Amino acid sequence: MRTKYWCFSLSMIMACATSSNINSTPKPLPVFDMEGHRGSRGLMPENTIPAMLKALELGVTTLEMDVAITTDGRVILSHEPFFNHEISTAPDGQPVSADQEKGFNIFQMTYAQTQQFDVGKRKPARFPQQASLPATKPLLADVIDNAEAYAKLKGRELPFYNIETKTDPATDGLFHPIPETFVEVLMAVIEKKKVKGRVIIQSFDFRTLKIIHEKYPGVRTAALVEGEDRRGVQAQLDELGFVPDIYSPFFGMVNETLVAECHAKNMRVLPWTVNDPVIIDRLKKMGVDGIISDYPNLFSKNP
DSSP states (O other): OOOTTSOOOHHHHHHHOOOTTOOSSOOOOOSSEEEETTTTTTTSOTTSHHHHHHHHHTTOSEEEEEEEEOTTSOEEEOSSSBOOTTTOBOTTSOBOOTTTGGGSBGGGSOHHHHTTSBOSSSOOTTOTTOOOOOOOOOBHHHHHHHHHHHHHHHTOOOOEEEEEEOOOGGGBTTTBOOHHHHHHHHHHHHHHTTOGGGEEEEESSHHHHHHHHHHOTTSEEEEEEOTTOOSOHHHHHHHHSSOOSEEEEBGGGOOHHHHHHHHHTTOEEOOBOOOOHHHHHHHHHHTOSEEEESOTTHHHHOO
16 A cells, blocks of 8 residues: 655655755754654654654654664664564564564564564554554665655755664663664764764663764764653763753653753753643743654644
8 A cells, every 4th residue: 555655766865865965063953843753653653754754744843763773784763672562563464462572573683574574554552543554664774865855855944863772781782782883883874874963862771872972972962761760850960971962851750940950951851752732832831942742743733
């Protein structure tokens, strides 16, 4: 089944997406950053090219996504380093079960093997508005190519990319490379595509942020913070060892005091994942600098 959100042809990409005028100098971030979570998870299969193009159609300023790395060193979009049972269909056409999912380890698969799994036909019950369509986990490089081509074709501003590194100390070498290798492989794609000035690297695992800060000082970083982490901003920054460009907490943690503290430290505040227009409005009144949402169509309802 083809839709207007499917990948552009290679010829269109080559015609529309030229990168010669894009360099690594950081471009100023949007005054208010409207980010589509996993593209537009509430409307399209998560972390797929259709999800990213739908988000751009709805006017997001930044595409938020997660990446994993295959055994042959390819960077693909995936929230988990395996095929999640909620959305995945195995090569034999059977749904992936909860018992099976971690056995389908992306870090132990080649890119070609990952493309045998579908992640778009099965619509999660918690996202009833999500379209059901064939989709696979795409290469980060292909996502960037398609997003840049779409933006140029539509005459809109080129998007930013907020990319989460999916690493954890407990699973180094099992579900993903060690942080140093993960960062090098990821940054090789970003530099090749010449979008470094429009990239944010975010993570709950501060190890990858430290490497970015040390080896790629021009690349923006975002510290992701779980709702259970109640140590306070300064204690979290003490662990990180530097002040990132963005503080990105669970939205329920945000209040005016937190926003003021972050702004005093020259950090932008970008809460996740906000799917209620009433809460979006409340957070904007608190002074946050952007919102990450599964439903980027909500931004037009709350300008």
